[in-house]
Amino acid sequence: MEMKVLVLLLFLQSLTTSIETTTTAKTHRVVLSHPHFQHLDVKQSIEETKLIINLTRQAEITRDQKPGKLRLIHRDKMMSLHHQDHGRRFTDRMRRDVKRVASLTGQPSYEAEAFGSDVVSGMEEGSGEYFARIGVGSPPRSQYVVIDSGSDVMWLQCQPCDQCFRQSDPVFNPADSASFAGVSCSSIACNRLENAYAGCSQEGRCHYAVSYGDGSYTKGTLALETITMGRTTIQNVAIGCGHKNQGMFVGAGGLLGLGGGSMSFVGQLGGQTGGAFSYCLVSRGTGSSGSIQFGRESMPVGASWVPLVHNLQAPSFYYVGLSGLGVGALQVPISEDIFRLTEQGDGGVIMDTGTAVTRLPATAYNGFRDAFIAQTTNLPRASRASIFDTCYNLNGFVSVRVPTVSFYFTGGLILTLPARNFLIPIDNVGTFCFAFAPSPSRLSIIGNIQQEGIQISVNGASGFVGFGPDVC
Numbered sequence: 001m002e003m004k005v006l007v008l009l010l011f012l013q014s015l016t017t018s019i020e021t022t023t024t025a026k027t028h029r030v031v032l033s034h035p036h037f038q039h040l041d042v043k044q045s046i047e048e049t050k051l052i053i054n055l056t057r058q059a060e061i062t063r064d065q066k067p068g069k070l071r072l073i074h075r076d077k078m079m080s081l082h083h084q085d086h087g088r089r090f091t092d093r094m095r096r097d098v099k100r101v102a103s104l105t106g107q108p109s110y111e112a113e114a115f116g117s118d119v120v121s122g123m124e125e126g127s128g129e130y131f132a133r134i135g136v137g138s139p140p141r142s143q144y145v146v147i148d149s150g151s152d153v154m155w156l157q158c159q160p161c162d163q164c165f166r167q168s169d170p171v172f173n174p175a176d177s178a179s180f181a182g183v184s185c186s187s188i189a190c191n192r193l194e195n196a197y198a199g200c201s202q203e204g205r206c207h208y209a210v211s212y213g214d215g216s217y218t219k220g221t222l223a224l225e226t227i228t229m230g231r232t233t234i235q236n237v238a239i240g241c242g243h244k245n246q247g248m249f250v251g252a253g254g255l256l257g258l259g260g261g262s263m264s265f266v267g268q269l270g271g272q273t274g275g276a277f278s279y280c281l282v283s284r285g286t287g288s289s290g291s292i293q294f295g296r297e298s299m300p301v302g303a304s305w306v307p308l309v310h311n312l313q314a315p316s317f318y319y320v321g322l323s324g325l326g327v328g329a330l331q332v333p334i335s336e337d338i339f340r341l342t343e344q345g346d347g348g349v350i351m352d353t354g355t356a357v358t359r360l361p362a363t364a365y366n367g368f369r370d371a372f373i374a375q376t377t378n379l380p381r382a383s384r385a386s387i388f389d390t391c392y393n394l395n396g397f398v399s400v401r402v403p404t405v406s407f408y409f410t411g412g413l414i415l416t417l418p419a420r421n422f423l424i425p426i427d428n429v430g431t432f433c434f435a436f437a438p439s440p441s442r443l444s445i446i447g448n449i450q451q452e453g454i455q456i457s458v459n460g461a462s463g464f465v466g467f468g469p470d471v472c
Contacts, residue, residue, distance in 0.1 A: 042430065136227060147256050151255060152257045157172065167252060181223060183205065229294075279457075318351050322339040338442075348442075356447050392433070
């Protein structure tokens with residue numbers, strides 16, 4: 001059967017190279033005048049690292065909410081003044097990222113109508129890279145929550161709080177909500193907790209406990225509550241009301257699980273949305289915010305779709321089929337088996353909003369990196385930094401020409417990344433690094449740096465993930 005090869009070329013708006021479109025019987029391709037290279041605006045990227053973000057912008061985040069969408073904001077927008085230095089933010093971000101990857105690859109343990117939101121940044125010590133602001137209870141109380149496509153249970157810190165980390169909003173008090181209702185141990189919601197079920201209280205209330213691989217955890221009671229997103233109200237959402245919490249969640253009040261399990265926010269919406277949601281992460285280093293939208297109506301027209309790969313051993317994660325990697329005109333000679341999900345549930349490739357830097361098995365990463373180095377010999381090198389072993393000294397450059405970097409997905413889709421999604425500044429003096437790293441296991445993770453600026457849609461019911469036709 002003849003299969004079309006779809007190529008998405010997503011590039012920076014500042015790119016001034018002319019565009020042409022070519023179509024043949026077997027291919028549809030949007031190409032630059034030179035399809036294998038693009039330009040990185042070095043000057044603009046460095047200026048973005050120097051931006052002073054006033055904390056008063058937090059108040060602006062909640063304004064001008066559009067019906068049907070939640071705004072997504074990157075953590076760097078909510079940094080305190082003593083963390084304005086980009087080098088410090090970079091170091092902290094990589095430290096968090098290493099812990100996140102360790103928890104994913106180490107299989108973290110768990111103990112007993114279209115609508116949406118803006119997505120905002122986490123705080124300087126938060127666990128998630130992107131935050132959304134939602135309303136909880138009746139009347140709704142605004143709370144920042146980490147969005148996490150790799151987790152299921154939705155939870156908030158709650159009063160009375162035996163142990164709570166610092167957050168930007170007052171801790172949610174169930175006594176102030178007319179819609180808060182505890183859940184019994186015999187309820188359907190409690191049974192759906194599966195391995196997050198922790199037991200019953202003396203009053204017969206359902207208790208939950210979730211611990212993550214980095215040592216973070218939340219413990220409390222399960223409840224049904226009303227969630228407000230923009231002008232949309234969703235009743236009887238099962239949430240964890242955490243009375244004892246610890247970890248890298250400082251700033252946010254909790255977590256909005258977007259995973260593929262039945263207890264995630266997406267899973268609970270079920271037939272209301274068809275398991276569909278769409279998001280765009282665009283706020284790193286810019287004045288704009290991303291967004292997340294739920295429901296079939298959120299699916300963009302003209303998107304290119306890749307089948308989801310189901311892993312019964314890890315149903316919360318969104319696995320995709322990756323067949324190869326490209327640098328410039330070259331598809332790197334890497335065996336497709338490196339990215340294959342085994343029958344035992346090992347390996348494979350997941351898309352994760354909570355991981356910043358894409359991780360690849362060492363064999364794949366080494367070949368990928370070497371191919372990039374071979375095509376950037378004209379750029380001065382810099383010393384390695386943190387998890388990055390391939391860095392460049394671009395101090396004094398206004399822009400540089402770099403080879404394109406692409407993901408080759410099973411089925412023929414080739415996703416070519418914007419230059420700012422793979423060559424990122426790590427300080428404000430011109431040091432840029434190749435934003436990939438080796439994975440400590442066979443699991444590959446497509447991180448949020450590589451997802452930025454791309455409209456990504458997940459349709460769990462149909463079993464596909466889509467990439468929008470335009471830069472968002």
